[in-house]
Amino acid sequence: MSSTSSAPLVELTGVSKHFGGVQALKNVDLSVRNGTVIGIAGENGAGKSTLLKVLTGVHTPSAGEVRYHGVTQRGLSPAVAKSAGVAHVAQELSVFEHLSVLDNIILGNAPLRLGMIDRRRAAMMAEEALAVVGAQVHVDDMVRDLGFADRQLVEIAKALVGDPELLVLDEPTSGLREGEVAHLIELMNSFRDRGKSVLFITHRMEEFFAATDQMFIMRDGRSVALLRTEETSSDEIVSLMIGGRMASLFPDPPPRDEQAPRGPLLKVTDYSVTGTNIRGISLHVDHGEILGIAGLAGNGQTELLQGLGGVRGSHGHYTVDGISGPFRTVRRAMDAGVVLVPEDRKRHGLVLPMRVSANMTLPHLRKLSTWGFVRRSEEHQLVDSMMSTMQVRPDDPSLPAEALSGGNQQKVVIGAALLTDPAVCLFSDPTRGIDVRTKFEIYSLMQRLAARGKAVVLVSTDLAEITNLCNRVLVMSHGRIVAELSGSDVTEHRITQASFQAVSQ
Amino acid sequence: MNPVFVTLRREPAVGVASAALVLLFSIWILTTPNLTVLSFTITMAQKVPLTLVAAGQAIAIMSKGIDLSVGAVLTMSNVVIAAGTAVTEHSTILWIAAALGVGLLAGAVNGLCVALLELPPLIVTLATQSILFGAALYILPRPGGVVETWMVDAPLLLIGPVPLVLIVMVLVPAMLWYPLRRGRFGLALLSSGADPGAAFASGVRVKPTIVMAYMLSSLFSAIAGILVTMNSGSGDATIGTSYTMNAIAACVVGGVALQGGRGTVSGAIAGALLISFITNLLFSMGVNAYWQYVITGIILVLAISVPLIGKLIRRGGEKS
Numbered sequence: 001m002s003s004t005s006s007a008p009l010v011e012l013t014g015v016s017k018h019f020g021g022v023q024a025l026k027n028v029d030l031s032v033r034n035g036t037v038i039g040i041a042g043e044n045g046a047g048k049s050t051l052l053k054v055l056t057g058v059h060t061p062s063a064g065e066v067r068y069h070g071v072t073q074r075g076l077s078p079a080v081a082k083s084a085g086v087a088h089v090a091q092e093l094s095v096f097e098h099l100s101v102l103d104n105i106i107l108g109n110a111p112l113r114l115g116m117i118d119r120r121r122a123a124m125m126a127e128e129a130l131a132v133v134g135a136q137v138h139v140d141d142m143v144r145d146l147g148f149a150d151r152q153l154v155e156i157a158k159a160l161v162g163d164p165e166l167l168v169l170d171e172p173t174s175g176l177r178e179g180e181v182a183h184l185i186e187l188m189n190s191f192r193d194r195g196k197s198v199l200f201i202t203h204r205m206e207e208f209f210a211a212t213d214q215m216f217i218m219r220d221g222r223s224v225a226l227l228r229t230e231e232t233s234s235d236e237i238v239s240l241m242i243g244g245r246m247a248s249l250f251p252d253p254p255p256r257d258e259q260a261p262r263g264p265l266l267k268v269t270d271y272s273v274t275g276t277n278i279r280g281i282s283l284h285v286d287h288g289e290i291l292g293i294a295g296l297a298g299n300g301q302t303e304l305l306q307g308l309g310g311v312r313g314s315h316g317h318y319t320v321d322g323i324s325g326p327f328r329t330v331r332r333a334m335d336a337g338v339v340l341v342p343e344d345r346k347r348h349g350l351v352l353p354m355r356v357s358a359n360m361t362l363p364h365l366r367k368l369s370t371w372g373f374v375r376r377s378e379e380h381q382l383v384d385s386m387m388s389t390m391q392v393r394p395d396d397p398s399l400p401a402e403a404l405s406g407g408n409q410q411k412v413v414i415g416a417a418l419l420t421d422p423a424v425c426l427f428s429d430p431t432r433g434i435d436v437r438t439k440f441e442i443y444s445l446m447q448r449l450a451a452r453g454k455a456v457v458l459v460s461t462d463l464a465e466i467t468n469l470c471n472r473v474l475v476m477s478h479g480r481i482v483a484e485l486s487g488s489d490v491t492e493h494r495i496t497q498a499s500f501q502a503v504s505q
Numbered sequence: 506m507n508p509v510f511v512t513l514r515r516e517p518a519v520g521v522a523s524a525a526l527v528l529l530f531s532i533w534i535l536t537t538p539n540l541t542v543l544s545f546t547i548t549m550a551q552k553v554p555l556t557l558v559a560a561g562q563a564i565a566i567m568s569k570g571i572d573l574s575v576g577a578v579l580t581m582s583n584v585v586i587a588a589g590t591a592v593t594e595h596s597t598i599l600w601i602a603a604a605l606g607v608g609l610l611a612g613a614v615n616g617l618c619v620a621l622l623e624l625p626p627l628i629v630t631l632a633t634q635s636i637l638f639g640a641a642l643y644i645l646p647r648p649g650g651v652v653e654t655w656m657v658d659a660p661l662l663l664i665g666p667v668p669l670v671l672i673v674m675v676l677v678p679a680m681l682w683y684p685l686r687r688g689r690f691g692l693a694l695l696s697s698g699a700d701p702g703a704a705f706a707s708g709v710r711v712k713p714t715i716v717m718a719y720m721l722s723s724l725f726s727a728i729a730g731i732l733v734t735m736n737s738g739s740g741d742a743t744i745g746t747s748y749t750m751n752a753i754a755a756c757v758v759g760g761v762a763l764q765g766g767r768g769t770v771s772g773a774i775a776g777a778l779l780i781s782f783i784t785n786l787l788f789s790m791g792v793n794a795y796w797q798y799v800i801t802g803i804i805l806v807l808a809i810s811v812p813l814i815g816k817l818i819r820r821g822g823e824k825s
Binding site (some may be wrong): 058077078079082083088090094095096097098099100103106107108109110112115116117119140142158 | 508511514515684687688689691692695696699700702703704705706707708709710766767
């Protein structure tokens with residue numbers, strides 16, 4: 001492939017992409033030259049991931065051209081892109097669980113000797129890549145034994161094999177811990193310093209400002225702006241992303257409903273969750289309260305909610321509005337008025353191929369049927385009303401859930417939970433990977449639920465969320481509650497302090 | 506790390522199957538009356554065809570598919586050799602080549618339908634099975650045909666102290682499969698079977714890999730058909746009917762996951778031998794032949810349950 005020094009590394013001109021009726025990209029132009037780090041920002045559904053996939057050959061564009069070093073690419077596929085020096089790390093990790101780290105890293109790039117894979121050279125290549133990325137895993141470890149953060153690092157290491165010229169990363173930091181994020185940003189900078197380039201998508205503003213030279217903003221499938229990072233601000237970026245100004249990232253809480261019930265609603269004492277290190281939990285949630293559960297990720301917060309919601313087995317004293325738990329199944333928890341919105345919406349929240357209306361009424365079917373037949377008109381009414389309450393876009397209940405963007409999928413999951421008319425709503429990391437506007441809508445919803453007298457429990461690692469929404473916060477560490485903060489103590493500083501506290505027992 | 510250890514760590518089921526096999530083999534040796542080199546050789550000769558069919562089936566299953574036509578390919582192989590030799594009398598080698606050709610063709614058809622036309626493997630191979638069994642009955646409506654003497658004598662041969670059939674059982678996979686497994690194809694197969702989309706995004710040529718998987722499956726079955734012809738000394742269009750299900754059972758017992766993307770050929774071979782030895786033991790214990798089916802079924806359920814029990818213990822209280 002001939003290369004002119006003046007031609008950009010990669011160029012997209014007039015690229016459009018549609019999937020059936022959905023127009024994901026509309027006439028997008030993007031030019032990436034050597035030695036630059038470009039951050040791609042936009043709401044969910046803006047087309048960022050699709051853009052990267054067209055660029056790396058995963059999708060073929062419906063219109064427009066993709067050029068590498070000035071040469072138009074026809075029949076671009078991931079294999080061709082990789083050999084041309086364009087490496088892609090997708091948002092949904094494509095690691096193979098039942099293969100080793102080594103196998104995952106060299107897949108598609110294995111060095112051969114006499115027709116068979118040269119394991120020694122492969123191990124060297126893999127170890128080098130892992131070291132660059134800062135991963136603490138061994139090449140013979142099985143990926144199924146690794147946590148999400150390590151898997152993400154393995155995936156990035158895989159992209160580095162073969163010495164690519166352009167790294168295309170889709171949310172590479174979503175599962176990483178602070179030190180690892182910093183290391184990755186360093187890596188991107190050193191990439192740039194060596195004359196190579198990086199394109200990356202993230203939802204975290206700090207990362208954009210720490211790592212990028214330029215910001216490419218997308219909205220509704222179009223490119224809206226290409227800015228120099230040093231010349232812009234997060235306000236400008238957010239307003240370009242959402243196409244307007246937002247007074248605040250967090251809504252003001254509505255006034256409490258006079259008719260709403262008050263007083264304690266959910267109470268557990270000496271509570272433990274099977275299969276985890278969660279022990280001796282005592283907590284209570286009142287009507288109209290938003291209780292936050294914070295702490296470093298992976299300290300039992302999610303599992304605690306799973307226990308309360310009936311997903312995991314649990315023991316201890318547990319009452320909800322007079323009904324005693326613990327609940328052995330989700331159905332029993334739902335019948336008692338406790339419902340959990342899971343954090344993995346694609347795997348645990350939705351049946352992706354099923355239509356939105358079916359997903360929404362799934363938990364509620366028994367009450368919607370007579371003699372095994374669903375009362376369709378009632379179902380339609382409920383779904384329509386919930387879809388407009390949740391403001392699901394596009395407003396079409398017959399679409400399969402997989403056709404919706406992440407934020408709208410989350411709204412469907414929440415809508416399904418709310419259809420069961422719960423008294424207690426447990427939210428597990430509900431705004432992960434969701435755009436600014438949808439986050440606002442979900443926050444507003446949680447506040448309205450509380451105002452109506454429901455009890456809301458929110459698990460999140462986003463401290464801004466916790467401090468802005470919750471009246472009271474419990475901090476967990478190693479499966480125990482180590483601190484309870486309320487009122488003016490609910491600050492990011494105090495929460496962080498408490499998170500690092502070791503469990504005294 | 507040593508390749509054997511790497512494999513065992515990746516697929517502990519192989520270790521379990523092999524250990525069970527060694528145990529059963531020892532029990533069989535110790536408890537079988539009148540065990541001579543000859544009777545041992547004949548017994549082993551009966552077991553080898555299933556090991557090869559299971560090996561091929563494992564490859565198809567690992568590609569996230571299944572091959573229901575393996576028994577039919579074996580039958581066609583047998584019928585082509587026996588009926589062909591009846592016609593030309595001495596050119597068995599020619600008919601062996603023809604049998605292998607038929608196998609490869611069937612595999613190619615299976616593979617192309619699954620990979621290019623994206624038809625479900627279950628249906629495609631079911632259809633192929635039907636066509637091949639029909640063709641076999643057409644060629645040889647009644648058992649018969651001719652098999653040359655050297656073929657019939659071959660299963661009894663010894664190379665030094667080792668029966669030739671055991672050498673064949675080791676050599677065929679060693680030459681046909683292990684070079685491929687250690688090359689790019691091995692990873693391509695496992696990744697295509699685990700997640701074809703992710704494999705594609707990693708630059709794996711998924712479709713050619715799948716076609717190759719089915720061709721290997723049929724090739725192994727065709728070779729097994731040659732061995733069956735040697736064992737039985739005649740052609741029989743119904744000879745292969747039990748092989749398909751037994752091969753699938755062997756794969757499951759040997760740790761090949763039916764959802765694809767993982768497993769080993771050595772596990773499948775161990776599984777085939779295991780099932781075979783259990784049948785032998787039941788027979789020598791005097792168990793009624795019909796009970797063998799029941800016992801084999803129970804063992805199959807137990808084999809699938811072992812990894813699940815392990816998972817349940819590890820997960821503690823979590824449900825689904």
